[in-house]
Amino acid sequence: MPIVSIRHRTTYRYRNPVAFGEHRVMFRPLEGYDQRVLSAELAITPEPSLLRNVHDVFGNCVSIARFAGRSDVLSFEGRVELEHTPQPGFAGLDCDVDLYRGGGAQTYGADDLPDLARSIARQHPDPDGEIAAWARRFVRPVGATRLQTLLSDMTHAIRAEFAYGVRLHGEPQSPTQTLASRRGSCRDFAVLMIEAARNLGLAARFASGYVYSATRGKGRAGGGHTHAWARVYLPSCGWIEFDPTNGIVGNTDLVRVAITRDPRQATPLHGTWSGLPNDYLGMDVEVDIAVEEVVLTQPVAQLRVGESR
Structure with missing residues (x-):
């Protein structure tokens, strides 16, 4: 510990x-x-x-x-x-398997939906459907899609396919800018994943804080200054951390300071x-x-x- x-x-x-x-x-x-x-x-x-x-x-x-x-x-x-207390991935959470059913009311219960609505609402324009198309690539074309797998795959895809660069000042890029350039800062990647999750009807929020490495000699991207990542609400697991910059699923090495609907609220x-x-x-x-x-x-x-x- x-x-x-x-x-x-x-x-x-x-x-x-x-x-x-x-x-x-x-x-x-x-x-x-x-x-x-x-x-x-x-x-x-x-x-x-x-x-x-x-x-x-x-x-x-x-x-x-x-x-x-x-x-x-x-x-x-x-x-x-x-x-x-690190909780890597979904280990130790004893969650049921959550299946993707189209998001929104199909995924969340009637009691939860009113409180999650603002976290489901999309915040960025997507005139050509680029964000929606990118998000749909993680949904299986045939058969059931596990939410846990969908979100883990999305996290690791950003880590593998996008180039990370430090940018300490200014607002995050729009998700379409990040998709076009295939590069960004931690908050750019967080905003992309949040908007992609919301395009699938999932409740997602912006998390800001610090990242460290408990493993000697292993550095984390985003260390040395504040860090940003995404949180997504799963029906059986609650709010789960997803750090696409480092490919982290769960809270390992992540210290939460602020959780907000919009990055501007987490300055x-x-x-x-x-x-x-x-x-x-x-x-x-x-x-x-x-x-x-x-x-x-x-x-x-x-x-x-x-x-x-």
């Missing part, structure tokens, strides 16, 4: 002291069955006049900072230590400043991740429903 330590520092530099508006920070990972925050701290320079913590509409942890005065440097440094840090147009000099981002493997020497007692201790 890895203990993951993450240091994320973002620094803005200015030619002259400028004034700062409100900044929203999403550095703290989400709590869940597979990741538990042991400690978390956020240091901001200059010190904000107000700092408060809220949960956004998706339940993500957001720190909101407001400032008084001016400065030529603005930095945010988050330090987190968390316990991470790790954004805010405003006031000054002359040429005052802005640049931004530096550093992400350092250390992993310590903890071996449990005592078996964990399993409780049945209705039991307590």
Whole structure:
């Protein structure tokens, strides 16, 4: 069971002291069955006049900072230590086999569908049907298609057939741009897979956070800065991670910080400043991740429903 330590520092530099508006920070990972925050701290320079913590509409942890005065440097440094429990692929989830039945109401129950509807709705134009055609290639022409197989094949196809390139700034490419160029960043690949899944009537969301490697000497694409991937809802498994950049199915080496319907809602840090147009000099981002493997020497007692201790 890895203990993951993450240091994320973002620094803005200015030619002259400028004034700062409100900044929203999403550095703290989400709590869940597979990741538990042991400690978390956020240091901001200059010190904000107000700092408060809220949960956004998706339940993500957001720190909101407001400032008084001016400065030529603005930095945010988050330090987190968390316990991470890898769940590779569908192993250990004890899921039933989910068959692709056309998506939407044919795949999801009547109680779930209203809450999943916005995650099923497509967000990008596809005038020539390119995204739809690409997504359909993973559906068997004859016989039943397992959802688990369909989504795993889609993940590995992007990994194998598209060229990865780091792009730290700007919005994601459209899915049609990524299909045409056959290259992109992690968020471009995530958006392509999400839109392809939605074209099949599946509920998909954008996930942002960090990627690490618990295997010594094995690097992951997207390491050294924030990372992005897709989550898709399966009826018997719930929300499952799919990282097409690294070909990861399941949460192995992935630390979730934000889960949103649209990538723009998952920006790790954004805010405003006031000054002359040429005052802005640049931004530096550093992400350092250390992993310590903890071996449990005592078996964990399993409780049945209705039991307590």
